[in-house]
Amino acid sequence: MKKSFLTFAAVLMSSTVAFADGHMPQKSNEWYKNAQTALKERMAVQPITKRAKNVIILIADGNGVGTNYATRVYQGQTMGKLGEEHVLAHENFPHLGLVKTYNVNAQTPDSAGTGTAMHSGVKTKAGVIGVDESLNRGDCSQVEGAKVATIAELLTKQGKSVGVISTARLTHATPASAYAHSADRNFEDNSKLPEGCTQKDIATQLMDAMKAGTVDVAFGGGRRHFIPKAMKDQEGKSGKRTDDKNLIKELEAAGARYVWNEESFKALDLKSDKPIIGLFESSHMKYEHDRAGEPSLAQMTEAAIKALQGNEKGFFLSIEAGRVDHANHDGNAHRVVTDGIAFAQAVAKAADLTSPEDTLIIVTADHEHAIAFNGYCGRGNPITGICMGIDKNGVKYSDKPQTGKDGKPYTVIGYLNGAGSVLREDMNWVGARGDITMEQATDPDYTQQALIPRSSETHSGEDVAVYARGPWAHLLNGTIEQNYIFNVMMHAANAK
Ligand SMILES: [Zn+2]
Known part of the structure; x- marks a missing residue:
């Protein structure tokens, strides 16, 4: 028992020893460095207590x-x-x-x-x-x-x-x-x-x-x-x-x-x-x-x-x-x-x-x-477009759209209610989604998909x-x- 405990402790020590001196491999990482800059900027912020003209x-x-x-x-x-x-x-x-x-x-x-x-x-x-x-x-x-x-x-x-x-x-x-x-x-x-x-x-x-x-x-x-x-x-x-x-x-x-x-x-x-x-x-x-x-x-x-x-x-x-x-x-x-x-x-x-x-x-x-935001979209996905997948080997979004259970793509931005409702009056308010492409969704006149049908979308x-x-x-x-x-x-x- 004693021997195995010591062995375990030795393994534990060797696994932590690399960082024992405070060494942080991420110090050369750009994300870390940017956060350090942000930290210094925040620490320098002083309240201004003069009268506002x-x-x-x-x-x-x-x-x-x-x-x-x-x-x-x-x-x-x-x-x-x-x-x-x-x-x-x-x-x-x-x-x-x-x-x-x-x-x-x-x-x-x-x-x-x-x-x-x-x-x-x-x-x-x-x-x-x-x-x-x-x-x-x-x-x-x-x-x-x-x-x-x-x-x-x-x-x-x-x-x-x-x-x-x-x-x-x-x-x-x-x-x-x-x-x-x-x-x-x-x-x-x-x-x-x-x-x-x-x-x-x-x-x-x-x-x-x-x-x-x-x-x-x-x-x-x-x-x-x-x-x-x-x-x-x-x-x-x-x-x-x-x-x-x-x-x-x-x-x-x-x-x-x-x-x-x-x-x-x-x-x-x-x-x-x-x-x-x-x-x-x-x-x-x-x-x-x-x-x-x-x-x-x-x-x-x-x-x-x-x-x-x-x-x-x-x-x-x-x-x-x-x-x-x-x-x-x-x-x-x-x-x-x-x-x-x-x-x-x-x-x-x-x-x-x-x-x-x-x-x-x-x-x-x-x-x-x-307003609400769908997932899981890859990095850099056009925000007014359809939701494309995440590229596990890279940064930018993949060329494969995310799809619902109906097999169809969906927009990143959606509304809980509004003119773009997927429930259709001509079908007695049954849901029906059409196929949609990135080009259609990013058209300046496109109406984003919504759930509840309303002529004017509401505040929240x-x-x-x-x-x-x-x-x-x-x-x-x-x-x-x-x-x-x-x-x-x-x-x-x-x-x-
Ligand atoms: Zn309003």
């Missing part, structure tokens, strides 16, 4: 952790990388947290409730803007009693300038939550207000905010809510207002400058401090994939920052990539990731034009979607990330409630 929040609507992952891989692949290793602009920021996005009455949130949480610091009901949860959605009579102050209103009182940007309509839920108070997100113009409703429509509230100096720069879509029904805009589209008011004319009369296409946008004098309203579409601005004759989100971000930087007391700027959400609703992954890239480019632009010493930049989403209640850089950015870590983001912005702007 400027606060910028960038919200990609519907860009949860899953959607953001798709954009990361896609942008990497467009740059010739395999993709998974790529780092988006905001993923370089030193601070990060996870955000709980539910509304007071909804496990699956909507953008009105989530926008109010971020811009006013309170969770509220789904579908309402700039009001607390005491209000019953749609009841105009309760607005006055339920109003909460927006960060735009609060920081304007401190002398800061304010900008609001969205690729959706400027009267849409997320941008509206920066400046408006409404019993319903759909009250975008007067024609949607119920009989006897005493609150002002959202477009009128934006006009009033610009006249009062609460909003100084606004870029986005939604022209139709600012002009009368009987009138056609520069692109031949009719307005929606039934009160005959032309809010664009009223704003111009009050001294604001109006731009409506890329040409007039580029001609803006950004040194002038006269308010600017840019309305580049009748409804939402175009998807990045289809964009022509309109500025990009990064171009709008640059122009707004340059215009707002004229105020020595600083500025607050809310920027929304509104259409990542819409492409997810359509189940169209190509437009999700191309608008996702446009968002990351806007983040990069904001970071380039400001200093972490005086500007807090927060990058987040309002909610996630019912899953967490989103918040990335931050600049003064007090380190307060954004851990798992937080969404309304906490407002408190961090206000703290940073008011720190002694």
